[in-house]
Amino acid sequence: MTYTMRQALSAALDGALAEDPRVLVLGEDVADPGGGVSGVTSGLSTKYGNDRVLDTPISEAAIAGAAIGAAMEGLLPVAEIMIMDFIGIALDQIANHAAKVRFASGGRTTCPVTIRTSVYGGTGNGATHSQTLEAWFMHIPGLKVVIPSTPADAEGLLRSAIFDPDPCVFVDTTALYGTKGPRLSTPDKKIPLGRAEVKRQGRDVSIISYGRGVLDALAAAETLAADGIEAEVVDLRTLVPLDLPAVLESVSRTRRAVVAHYATEFAGPGAELAARISHDLFGTLAAPVVRVGSRFRPIPASVALESQVYPSPARIEDAVRKVVGDARG
Numbered sequence: 001m002t003y004t005m006r007q008a009l010s011a012a013l014d015g016a017l018a019e020d021p022r023v024l025v026l027g028e029d030v031a032d033p034g035g036g037v038s039g040v041t042s043g044l045s046t047k048y049g050n051d052r053v054l055d056t057p058i059s060e061a062a063i064a065g066a067a068i069g070a071a072m073e074g075l076l077p078v079a080e081i082m083i084m085d086f087i088g089i090a091l092d093q094i095a096n097h098a099a100k101v102r103f104a105s106g107g108r109t110t111c112p113v114t115i116r117t118s119v120y121g122g123t124g125n126g127a128t129h130s131q132t133l134e135a136w137f138m139h140i141p142g143l144k145v146v147i148p149s150t151p152a153d154a155e156g157l158l159r160s161a162i163f164d165p166d167p168c169v170f171v172d173t174t175a176l177y178g179t180k181g182p183r184l185s186t187p188d189k190k191i192p193l194g195r196a197e198v199k200r201q202g203r204d205v206s207i208i209s210y211g212r213g214v215l216d217a218l219a220a221a222e223t224l225a226a227d228g229i230e231a232e233v234v235d236l237r238t239l240v241p242l243d244l245p246a247v248l249e250s251v252s253r254t255r256r257a258v259v260a261h262y263a264t265e266f267a268g269p270g271a272e273l274a275a276r277i278s279h280d281l282f283g284t285l286a287a288p289v290v291r292v293g294s295r296f297r298p299i300p301a302s303v304a305l306e307s308q309v310y311p312s313p314a315r316i317e318d319a320v321r322k323v324v325g326d327a328r329g
Helices: 005-019 044-048 060-072 084-098 134-138 151-162 212-225 244-254 269-280 303-309 313-328
Strands: 002-004 023-027 053-055 076-081 114-119 144-146 168-173 180-182 197-200 205-209 231-235 238-240 257-264 290-294
Touching: 002 005, 002 151, 005 023, 005 044, 005 076, 005 151, 005 168, 023 060, 044 053, 060 076, 060 084, 076 084, 084 114, 114 151, 134 144, 134 168, 134 238, 134 257, 134 269, 144 151, 151 168, 151 180, 197 212, 205 212, 205 244, 205 313, 212 231, 212 257, 212 313, 231 244, 244 269, 257 269, 257 313, 269 290, 290 313
Parallel strands: 023 053, 023 076, 076 114, 114 168, 144 168, 205 231, 205 257, 257 290
Antiparallel strands: 002 180, 144 238, 197 231
16 A cells, blocks of 8 residues: 555644644644645544644744644644745744743753644745755754655654654655655554664665655666666654764765755755764765755746756766765776
8 A cells, every 4th residue: 555745744644633632733724625735634624623723824933833832731733834935934933932941941841842844845936935944953952853755754753743742843845745655554653753764775875865855865876776886875864863873884884975955055964964974984984975965046936947956866876976986996
């Protein structure tokens, strides 16, 4: 049995709402007949009622603030910020309240809120609807950051985020909503946060990625294999907590690393990964760590130009050939 990423996200919300009456979903147009701008919450308000799947005003600050307050009072809210570019409007609530309350209260108060948002990049939506901003949230102590690449991971990780005692920023990618994959082995299974997964075994180079970048990495690995270069693909799945031991274990075997992501390459998540790999495996690496990310410029509305800004299987393939060539040459 398979399902799409959109169906997997909906299944996670449906399962959580059924499992625990403290779970609620709130956001713009999430209730029927809207069912969310991409249909992820379709049918949920009809099934569980408008007191648990709530439409809100068009105010990201209000959505986040209401959800954070509800979480501090013991509920398990999932706040949908429709498009990730709009999350800056709610950043004060997330960074200065949700992320800090456990620390500010000496551990007496937790904030089990899930901020679910979507990256619309890759669909020609222009500079203010296409940004990939997870690096902002990695930099804030107290937040967990989750980005799935497959339908099963989306369902299992979202369920874990909803029931986690700390605030989680869950980022999905609309360009992957139609991708299909096997269902979870059991519908109530949770995938632990902070645990990476090797999506493809390899011996020559480790490609480390997450979200949409994993699919590009796997495509690049297939092309490279035809030339005898076996690339291992490591899917981080969560950026905070970061499964650094899994990354280091892979790179210690292959001795080469390429880090790929759709966030801006400059000061992006790959910079931290490259620094940690270089520091911890300084005497092991056969070539410098190479990063492949989005170019440092606003995202064009033209799909043709947009594709020149984002990473791609071809750019990842070129980076791998560079590090393997450096190592062999």
